[in-house]
Amino acid sequence: MEDIPEHMRKKYLLPDMDSTFRLFAAHWHAVDRNWKYPIHKHPLFEVNLVLSGTQEMIVNQTSYIQNPGDIMLLGPGDVHESKAIGKENMTYYCLHFDVDERVLRELLCRNKTYFHASNSDLATAIQPALDKLIKLTKDEAAQRVESRMMILSALFELFAGISGTLSKRDSSVTVPRMSQVASQIAARLELAVDQTEDERLEGQDIETIESIAAEIGYSMSSVNRMFTSVYGVSPRQYMSTLMLKKSKLLLMDPELTIETISAKLGYNNIAHFSRQFKRWTGESPSSFRGRFYK
Structure with a gap:
């Protein structure tokens, strides 16, 4: 069988998706x-x-x-x-x-x-x-x-x-400056949530809403107002949503202990993570995991 010529070799991929x-x-x-x-x-x-x-x-x-x-x-x-x-x-x-x-x-x-x-x-x-x-x-x-x-x-x-x-x-409308700033903040929050445990251990700074606001030159009140206008939720609510989604995805991996997941998410201890997860969902991390793995 003949090899495919180099100019004809192609590979198509769907984008990775992680939405809820x-x-x-x-x-x-x-x-x-x-x-x-x-x-x-x-x-x-x-x-x-x-x-x-x-x-x-x-x-x-x-x-x-x-x-x-x-x-x-x-x-x-x-x-x-x-x-x-x-x-x-x-x-x-x-x-x-x-x-x-x-x-x-x-x-x-x-x-x-x-x-x-x-x-x-x-x-x-x-x-x-x-x-x-x-x-x-x-x-x-x-x-x-x-x-x-x-x-x-x-x-x-x-x-x-x-x-x-x-x-x-x-597409025919110029995107307002406010939307551009809010989109930049959202992208930075997504990167902060996705920051790995190794990156934190290496001493890389963990971005917060406050640090992002300071870096882009806006007050917290302006950031909250612009972000809420564009996304319908505050930056803190948006970050909580991202954290909850990542928590659920990690909890669905049976190879990871809840303690490991807590560390990956940047919590100081498992008790803090468990309290926050219950505040979000009304159930503990172990209870959520129990619905998938007995």
Whole structure:
């Protein structure tokens, strides 16, 4: 067999990925024409789709009228309330989610176009994924493993549709200086969390939010304000999310002791790590690990 010529030798790799997300309170709901949901806000992103009837949603004091197929896309902290209007009963589908994929969070938080008509680019892009999620939501067997994997597949299809549409719209807009600074801070925090135990033992400085702020020449109050505006969470909350994700991944490695994991994460002792992990999740590291390894 002939060797492949050097100019034809190629290798293709998918990028390494390490992302987590949360799906919360996804529901299909049929309501009567007098239904209303009071004013509220939450720390999650929300997709709200009207299936039949008409809904008025007030977001940050601006009113939007949703007809069948119209979608609302909201961000963390957006103050909103809803009610059915008109003479018909109403059906809608709603889901809340959070995601730590940095670029996607930037796109979502930068988006201030809440209403997307049924024939808009975004509604067209994500409707197939929403159709799958609606079907799975109404499926009584949704708890089965294969159904849960189908839900994951549809969710990633939803994220792809949202990010693809917002990216096209965002590409023609100059990224504000505030977003550039926040992205720089986020990247530095990710590197700090990924710093290895060996690097710390070698005396390399561990970056903190305070040291990053000082190095880039901004006060902590400015850093907090810019970062929260771009990502919807404070730098400290963002770093905690990264630490929790890394903790869970390490705990799923049966070759590592909890003491070793504590050291890898930079904690002075296992008790400190255990307290922090329980504060994040409501359970101890050993309890979390026990759900995977008996």
